[in-house]
Amino acid sequence: MRRLLLSFLFLASLSLLQACASTHENNKQRSAELKMEIGVSHLQRNNLPLALKELLGALELDPKNPYVQNNLGIVYFLREKYDLSVKYFTEAVNLSPAFTEAKNNLARVYIEQKQYSKATRLLDEVLADLTYTNAHSAYFNYALLYFNQNKFNQAKIYLSKILNENREDCYTQVYYARSLMETNFTKLAAEQLDKATQFCVREQVDDAHFYGAIAYYRIGNKQKALARFEELVKIFPEGKHRAKASEMIQLIQKEKK
Template identity: 45%
Template sequence: MRKWIIALCSIPVVVSMMGCASTQNKEKADLYLRMGSSLIEEGNYPSALSALLKAQEYDPKNPLIMNNLGQVYFLRERYDLAEKQFRRAVTTQPNYTDARNNLSRVLIEEGKYADAEKELDIVLSDLTYGSADRAYINLGLAKFNQKQYPQAEQAFAKALKAKNDDCVASNYYGRSIFEQKDYGRAVEALDRAIGFCQKNLFDEPHYFSALAYYRLGDKSKASARFEELNKYYPDGKYREKAKGMLDLLRKGH
């Protein structure tokens, strides 16, 4: 569930962005950039990294290559290197809003919430940016991780207004409400999130929906949700916790 937060470069504009490179180097950089981008989509991150580093050798000042390198480093959990590449991208091209949004996500992962929010202020001030939903998701994550749950709820609501079927925004919108102990609204939001997240094999809304029903005293629905989680997500992150809760419920707690 990491890819949603990072934006690949738009390959068709690569040629126009490479004017400073020689024609031959431009063609080679373009080839390796396309190759690296395809490999990222395939989940082959080591080979993607090799291709993109080669692209950067041929065109070291290309912000699109920097952005995709930042993505690979993020996916390999080398946040220091990801931050470096995204910062280089926005320094080279200050209006590269996708790269700035990606930078904010890395900063959130590093716990640098104030810095992330400064970058997101710039991102959200760009009225031409076509992925405001992703920026609001990142803002929501920054607030959620700081336990500022009402602000997180507001940010995720704005993300859903832009894209109402987003799995991550739906899940964290529900979780933000759950953390405010408003379990009635939480189950409504999390039950919606289940429908959006099932195709992504993301079991978190199932688990927190079950917990919300449990907190509401509806043990029947809580049990049903926990059982569904075990059925549909045999390798899910929350499977063991769900089993533990089912054992608890069967004992009459």
Template identity: 30%
Template sequence: MLNENAKYDPKSAAESNTELGINYMRQGRYAVALDKLNKALEQDSKNPMAHTAMALLNEHLGKKTEVEPHYKKALSLEPDNSATHNNYAAFLCSQGRMAEAETHFQTALANPLYKTPELAYTNAGLCAVRFNKRNKAMDYFRKALQHNPNIARALYQMAELYEEQGAFTEAQAYYRRYIAIASQTPQSLWLGVRIARALNDKDAEASYALQLKSRYPEANETYQLKQSEQIYY
């Protein structure tokens, strides 16, 4: 039975709708998520989590001009939230604004209470790769793996960056760590082929090549593999 004397608390209602919005967004139910987050902001326009969630949702929906105002509002309300700084930095990087992104990554990482710095280090590394800052990227990925040795994206990127440099033994070490915890993709199988080929590991090369051809026959990486076989053999 409802308590008719209970007072309506808009802040509490906003928190509930924010939580619902985030859960719907995770399920891919973006229209419902948008409705819940709009309600949350109507109930409490100073809820930083609602603004952050709305920024992320607008990114998913491709509404680029509506992303940044929500990040800025969230950070004005909660300037020490490292997760928000990390998310905002990743968005800025996607928009080609590396210097601004770097500032927010560093702000996130400067917070000693940040529970998952490996996420910011990984995103900062991906941003550096995007702008062809290979050495800086590797430094970020190493730091991410120091905090959490099982960050698949960081392991993969380290394997790929070492392979690009011709440091195939190091590339293989990171690659093996990657495939131990992550599912193979066309990109990772093609990387495995290249590393194994460089190290003259015929068994591994044949295994990765067979998986790539059988599991992903239409992938661009499979085409690259077939083209390379015509030249290599």
């Protein structure tokens, strides 16, 4: 989720600059831009209720602004209101058919909804836009699309495209390693996840620790698995995998007796 949020926040800031570029907006449009700026600021601090309030105010003032629509799609995605997210991303694309980032974002929601054919068509359009500067995000979305359909070798192809240029991306490393696990390269996955932990800790993401521990457990190295689970619980007291890690700690300790 954090990877998605960071990607969207880059866009939200960029969108604001683009929306403010014209010197001919009327007062309503300028007021809408100000509300959008405030909403984006709240979004950057992960204060979604206040972000939503400001963006809805901006929408009321300027309903034809595709960037407001897009940023609303982001907030609703993060609130897991996927139908509303689709609505606003779709409207952003309708208002600005060349808005490639909105297409990429819409594809991400379709992946979450398991509407893979719709997502594929959009991602093909995204990658066909040679001016699009956030291609890595589209590669990740394509990888996620294949991963969620258990097409792990295809997922690895797109994840490799990202890793060739940026080996410090937490989620890319994690999904690449998980794809290795699912294709019976579990030892290699464990080694990959060992490297990924440092990148994921920086982003406060516990996935590398959790799946690394699972990988070690599967190959029979319960001591390393236990160490990883215990480290996860210590470093990420509110991590999404904390409860499951605690269960695994108890299980391994019982097995060792």
